[in-house]
Amino acid sequence: MRARDREILLKLNKEVLWLFVTGSVVVATLVVLFLLRTPPSYYEYNGFTLGTYCRIYVSSEKINSKSLAEMLFTELDRIYKKYNANDPESVLSKINVSQDWVDLDEETFVLLDAALKFSNMTEGAFDPTLGNLIHLWGFDRLDEQDVRVPDSSEIEVALLHTGYKNILLDRQKRRAKLLNGIHIDLGGIAKGYALDRVYQIAKEVDPDCTGFVEAGGDIRIIGPKFGSRPWVIGIRDPDDTNECVGYLYLDSGAVATSGDYERYFIVNGVRYHHILDPQTGYPARGIKSATVVASTAVTADALSTAAFVLGGKNWEYVVLDFPKSGGHVLLVDKDRNIRKSPSLSVYEADR
Amino acid sequence: MVNHSVRVMRTALLGAIGTAVYLIETLIPFPLPFGRWGLSNFTVLAAAIAFGTREAVSVALVKSLLGSIFTGTFLGPVFFMSFFGNLTAAFAQGVAWKLRIFGIFGVSLIGSVVNNMVQVTAGRLILGSSAIFALLPYMLVLGSFGAFANALIVKRVWSHASSSGIIFSTSSKNVENDSSRFQSSESQDRGR
Amino acid sequence: MKRTGNLFRIWDIAILVVIFSTVAMFFCFHTYGEGSGYIEVSVNGEVVLKTSADGVYPVVVNGKRLLSVVKDGEKVRVEDSTCPLKICEKMGTVGPGGVIICVPNKVVVKFVHTNESVDVMTW
Secondary structure: OHHHHHHHHHHHHHHHHHHHHHHHHHHHHHHHHHHOOOOOOOEEEEEEEOOEEEEEEEEOOOOOHHHHHHHHHHHHHHHHHHOOOOOOOOHHHHHHHOOOOEEOOHHHHHHHHHHHHHHHHOOOOOOOOEHHHHHHHOOOOOOOOOOOOOOHHHHHHHHHOOOHHHEEEEOOOOEEEEOOOOEOOHHHOHHHHHHHHHHHHHHHHOOOOEEEEEEOOEEEEEEOEOOOEOEEEEEEEOOEEEEEEEEEEEOOOEEEEEEOOOOEEEEOOEEEEOOEOOOOOOEOOOEEEEEEEEOOHHHHHHHHHHHHHHHOOOHHHHHHHHHHHOOEEEEEEOOOOEEEOHHHHHHHOOO | OOOHHHHHHHHHHHHHHHHHHHHHHOOOOOOOOOOOOOOOHHHHHHHHHHOOHHHHHHHHHHHHHHHHHHHOOOOOHHHHHHHHHHHHHHHHHHHHHHOOOOOHHHHHHHHHHHHHHHHHHHHHHHHOOHHHHHHHHHHHHHHHHHHHHHHHHHHHHHHHHHHOOOOOOOOHHHHOOHHHHOOOHHHHHHHO | OOOOOOOOOHHHHHHHHHHHHHHHHHHHHOOOOOOOEEEEEEEOOEEEEEEOOOEEEEEEEOOEEEEEEEEEOOEEEEEOOOOOOOHHHHOOOEOOOOEEEEOOOOEEEEEEEOOOOOOEEEO
16 A cells, blocks of 8 residues: 555655646746737837938837947938939949949949939930939039029930930949949949948847838838738828828838829929939929839839839830839829739739 | 436536636736636546546536636626637546546646637637737637646545545546445445 | 556646647737727627717616616626626726626626727838
8 A cells, every 4th residue: 555655755846846837938928928929119219311301210129229220320311411413422423423444342343333223114204314404404402593494405405414325334344434424323223222221230130120211201111010010011102282182001111102292393283393304304294103112222212213204205114113122112193093913913902 | 326416516616616716816826818727627627537527517617607707807808709619628628537548637738738728719709809819829828837737636635535435536437326325434445 | 457546647737738829929029009999889689779878878688777887988887787696897998909708797898809990100
């Protein structure tokens, strides 16, 4: 009888051990599930750079969200200063004033190369060499006083000093030369590039960080909201600041919009906006806004400008052909018709 | 040879214990609405393990009918939810034990999961709203606790029964000749 | 073969792991309460009230008042229910994404997220 008692005791001890182990596991799991479930907190940083209003909205569990946001803003500002055509000290100005080959740093070379790639892709609808035209129209000036519509003869002269084919890139020696006195203006791509850079930096610092960065209506998603939900992006109604013509749900990638309401002046009841048609030298007509969703902000930024320019002439081409280059388009034309790529529907459904 | 009166007696006994625990259990607070820890389900679990599926379902039937009559929820919407949940859980536990791959806790857990799922599904039909599914994850986790407690009780009952010489459950095929189940301790000792 | 009364066998742990990982996944993919939204009250699966305005809303079916829904900013709760156990009242207040259920009255009060809350505008 004693032997059996001991046997039972031994058995009970084993059982108690088992209970303890499973009990602790269950309790630990519950603690993780119920108590440590604090939603990630986002830090919002607002600042003025890239010639516009920028908003950084990030959350990181690895480093302080605030310092991450500040780090990203510093990067935006660095790129703005480097490629600001109005600043005589900027890298871009040095290229613009030089009559000869200019040695480029790798970043600038890659950026120019990307810009030319989009110019070729869109057959010049996106053109980074409109510096002279933009200056003539006065869209490079911050003050919008004494604006005037240039004479057609002036525009014709300025058009002679534009054209992306006048940029020569020397791959071997990593240098560039501008022909025909053209001036580069990277306004249509620098924002996108800055946003993509910021994305890379954020992911290098913390691969799991989430949020988005916005620079003047162009948005680069860093990661899904709270790690799981898409961000809800409203497409602004061209005629009403507070209304939306549509919603997009993005958990990655980028979106950019070009609109005739961003920078413009009105003379004799005609609106002259800042998106110039490289062929005519006049503001592109027919479209009120062009929104492009793409996997990178550079693509979205460059293609939204191209979509705006081409959309007034041949919207079918823009809507159906741009997706092949990775840009999914939504156009609002002058009669408020909305034309969009069939592939855009992927981003319009709230998953 | 199945002794019919033994079977009725066993069902009645376990059903009565179950009902009593069911009533006492209503006094224990539970963090979710219309949920309970399900401690009375140990009687069903014991029946499923010791006597088989049929008796487990019978015990569950007795327990939920009597329990709901005594708590005054008989034929109300909550009653239907727990009624169907309990019956299917009893059936599932009996089948799970017969599969011979689960331990006591596993069978108990299966009962708890099936119970919760059926309850929520029944609740969805009654309410006409899927909102109730939001409660399911919480119910599953809390139900695991109840299932564990039940398994522990049955394990103790088993240990006690076997140490006093009663074979609690040998194999599933013994459902037929279960009259040999309640042997006296002397005969068991003599057998050795 | 003599059956031993093991408390745990390997498959038990497997089931437990499956349950807990399912629940964990639910919590991982569950959305956090966002803020704005509207409440939707349904009786017997039929929506009887949909509002985003604060206030006390009695739910009346066939002339019989069942309960009152109180919306107060980001919170909603149930008051004065005619059900016997008052479980719905005991559920307290819930925020956006939450739900209160009164089984005896077959009333479901949902605090629905508003999807139109745009995070950011493109322009």
